[in-house]
Amino acid sequence: MAELTYRQKWDRCAADDKKALEAVDNSASEQVARTTGEFVARQLTSALQISADDTVLELGCGAGRIGRQVAPRCGQWIGVDISPNMIRVAGQRLADHENVRLELLERTRLDMIDDDSVDKAYTVAVLCHMDKEDLFLYLREIARVLKPGGRAYLETWNLADPTGWQRWMYEVEFWNRSDQQGRKDVARNQFCVPEEFQLYADRAGLQPLTCFRDSPWVQIVAGKSLDAASVETERTRLAAERAAIAYSPMFGRLFHDTVKVIYGDRHPRDVLAEIDALPTCPEKPLFADFVRGLWVDEPERFGPMPGSGEG
Structure with a gap:
């Protein structure tokens, strides 16, 4: 029987430490977690200009795969997740970092975080597991907690990319082969086209600054309450940093x-x-x-x- 809530699903996936790692990256290997976590952390550092003074939020921190690499780069790192088991494993894996704060989500809100209190925010391989209503509500919450001038990195599956389409078709055929007597998996992979994802970010109160779309992932870097000059400056910087942020053709192939x-x-x-x-x-x-x-x-x-x- 399919789980009824996100928490039930991800808590089952994170029933032990090994399963928690596997759930966030399809691998139970600590070496793989560190390699992929560092790869993403470098992307985020370039996209958001993460600095030692920043308070940084990760929505859907899972087992701390990425947070473990980002925390040493910032002043305070806040990880939030819907699964108590994920929070437990993340706490163990980030125990050596004194600047870490972990919070359990109770619903599609960030009530534990004050308005205008976060410098940078990101979410990686998380929104792609949500119904669109929840995706939008979390984007709206990210806009609320970001400081004016703050920035966010957002990504989800790119349905318009050939590999993204193939990945979507795995979901279609899996459902086609099932008995279709129960509901679909609550945390199944879901997909956007770039224009749709940008629309959600814009209507949530964020300012999309760039959208990288030439890979299986749509990647958006957005700001909050930036004036016209700052928007232009950020767009120029992000264009120059594209190679460090956007997934390359080689990444897409592999x-x-x-x-x-x-x-x-x-x-x-x-x-x-x-x-x-x-x-x-x-x-x-x-x-x-x-x-x-x-x-x-x-x-x-x-x-x-x-x-x-x-x-």
Whole structure:
């Protein structure tokens, strides 16, 4: 039977520490969590200009995969999540950082955070699991808690991208094969086209400054209460920083191959061989670690990975 609430779903997914990591990144590997978390943290630092004086909010912090890498870069890091189990695991993984505050969400609101109190906010791989009503309400709450002049990084699945469309079709065919007697998974993957996502951000009270759309993800950087000169300055800066923020064509290609591994359409051995043959690039170690993690975690599905000590 499908869970009725987001909390029930994510608490079950985070029933133990290993499952919590797996739920936030499809891998139970600490090495993968650190590699992917650092990759995203670098994107966020460039997108938002995170500094040592900033109070930074992460909506949907999960097991602290990203927060663990962002917290050392800012003055205070606030992580909020709907799942008590996720908050527990995040607390363990961020225990060495004294500037961390964790809060449990009770509904689609950030009541525990004051108006105009946060310098920077971000949410990664979270809004894509929400019904559109909840997505919009959280965007409206982010606009409320941001200080005037603050900025936010937002992302969700890009239905207009070929890989995004393929990922959507996995959801369609999964439902088509089901008995359709119960409700759909409350935290299933959901999708936007870029124009739709920008509309939600704008109507929530944010100022979309840029929208990167040439990948499986729509990425928006938005501001709050910026004057015209500041908007123009930020747009110029973000255009110059595009390579550090936007997912590259190589990221999209390797992500596409990784999705095929997850859904059983390709063997990790073949994808790893292709990754190994690539020239040096930031995406190469990221996806190599990720695909190896998938293989190590599921030897019964893929067979033992050479050198893993199994078999």
